[in-house]
Amino acid sequence: MKKTNKIVLITGASSGIGKACAEFLNHKGYHVFGTSRQANKSTSNSFEMIPMDINDDESVEKTIKYVLEKAGRIDILVNNAGYGISGSIEDTSIIKAKEQFETNFFGIHRICREILPFMRKQNYGYIINISSIGGLISLPFQGLYCASKFALEGWTEALRMEVDSFGIKVVLIEPGDIKTLFTSKREKISALLKKSVYKKRAIMTIDVVEKDEQGGPSPDKVAHLLEHIINDTSPKLRYKVGSFTQILICYLKRIIPDKSLQWILMKYYKLK
Ligand SMILES: NC(=O)c1ccc[n+]([C@@H]2O[C@H](COP(=O)([O-])OP(=O)(O)OC[C@H]3O[C@@H](n4cnc5c(N)ncnc54)[C@H](OP(=O)(O)O)[C@@H]3O)[C@@H](O)[C@H]2O)c1
Structure with missing residues (x-):
């Protein structure tokens, strides 16, 4: 199949990683559809943006139907839409955790x-x-965010094996800190609670996280990796992208004792 015939659907393409991927693949000749909840507000995209709320059955059904009617198929789906909450586990309500x-x-x-x-x-x-x-690697005061991504990791491992015989390749991209609007959109729970016993430490930790995010590489790095993956007929399950140190810590987790990893993380996030 020629590259230009490939139909790509990218969720969360209004900013950050999703937008960079959509622009890059569109530039490379792929037929790209992007989605976001506020898609009708964006006017300057070189690819088609469609409104879709991934939390809503009807919205998802309608959008997929639209793309299939218009393009006839979807060859590449990039599940990118997402956001982060921060705060202590104790301070996080069931409602916020479920969201x-x-x-x-x-x-x-x-x-x-x-x-x-x-x-x-x-x-x-x-x-x-x-x-x-x-x-x-789970991080302090990002427990629910990390748990949602740990869940995605396990779910993806299973899906990859289930659909392998149908010619469907399932892959995880695991970015470290990347400079996007993710930082400014983060919902800060403990930091906003007047009486939280975790408030001071949560603010200190998230401050380090946010500095790393805003000092991180551009989302274009993820876009280049994505193009490499979708041109590989036998892609790996996992691809890491980000700063050298953050990737290194993932490999360290496999070989050093949990206690040592915890010490490094707590020291780094100013909790020791
Ligand atoms: N930036 C980082 O450091 C980093 C690191 C690791 C992983 N990630 C992951 O990368 C992905 C993209 O994040 P980003 O950094 O590019 O952040 P971003 O700039 O905030 O982009 C997030 C995108 O997701 C969309 N979105 C959020 N909730 C949605 C919903 N319910 N339905 C549909 N679209 C929704 C947003 O659009 P609307 O708000 O318009 O809907 C936006 O287009 C996320 O899954 C994030 O967890 C980011």
């Missing part, structure tokens, strides 16, 4: 259930899930 999972985990489950019947029929497809290094 985090609704978007970062169930949103992907919802879209895949809608698209898989078509991908199976065409006997071809790539499903690329944007996870995080936080899906491999």
Whole structure:
């Protein structure tokens, strides 16, 4: 199949990683559809933006139907839409915890259930899930965010094996800190609670996280990696992208004792 015939659907393409991927693939000649909740507000995209809320069954169903009617198929699905909450686990209400999972985990489950019947029929497809290094190493005061990405990691491992015989490749991209609007959109729970016993430490930790994010590489780095993956007929399950140190810590986790990793993380995030 020629590159230009490939139909790509990218969720969360209004900013950051999703937008960079959509622009890059569009520039490379792919037929790109991007989605976001506020898609009708964006006017300057070189690819088509469609409104879709990944938390809403009807919205997802309608959007997939629209793309399939217009393009006839979806070859590459990039599950990128997501956001982060921060705060202590104790301070996080069940409602906030469920909201985090609704978007970062169930949103992907919802879209895949809608698209898989078509991908199976065409006997071809790539499903690329944007996870995080936080899906491999959990970070203090980002427990719910990391848990949603850990869940995505496990879910993706299972899906990859289930759809392998249908010619569908399922891959995880695990970015470290990347400079996007993710930082400014973060919902800070403990920091906003007047009486939280965690407030001071949560603010200090998230301050380090946010500096790393804003000092991180451009989302274009993820876009280049994505193009490499979708041109590989036998892609790996996991690809890490980000700063050398953050990638190194993932490999260290495999070989050093948990206690040592915890010490490094607590020291780094000013909790020791
Ligand atoms: N930046 C980082 O350091 C970093 C590191 C590791 C992993 N990631 C992951 O990368 C992905 C993209 O994040 P980003 O950094 O590019 O952040 P971003 O600039 O804030 O982009 C997030 C995108 O997701 C969309 N979105 C959020 N909730 C949605 C919903 N319910 N339905 C549909 N679209 C929704 C947003 O659009 P609307 O608000 O318009 O809907 C936006 O387009 C996320 O999954 C994030 O967890 C980011």
